[in-house]
Amino acid sequence: MRVMKLNEVINTTGLSRSSIYAYMAKGVFPKPIQLGPRAVAWVEEEVQGWLQVRLDARG
Numbered sequence: 001m002r003v004m005k006l007n008e009v010i011n012t013t014g015l016s017r018s019s020i021y022a023y024m025a026k027g028v029f030p031k032p033i034q035l036g037p038r039a040v041a042w043v044e045e046e047v048q049g050w051l052q053v054r055l056d057a058r059g
Helices: 006-013 017-026 044-057
Strands: 033-036 039-043
Touching: 006 017, 006 039, 006 044, 039 044
Parallel strands: none
Antiparallel strands: 033 039
């Protein structure tokens, strides 16, 4: 399993930080895992799956 820090998630998805957190609050974007008291990261497979759903939905 590979994890991605916020900057990599931003670069991969093209979303801004605020958009990522807004989508997480709505329950439509993967939530990060806690790595430490002040560090989080996203599971790469979950972010890639989120992107794939969007690609599939465009027809």
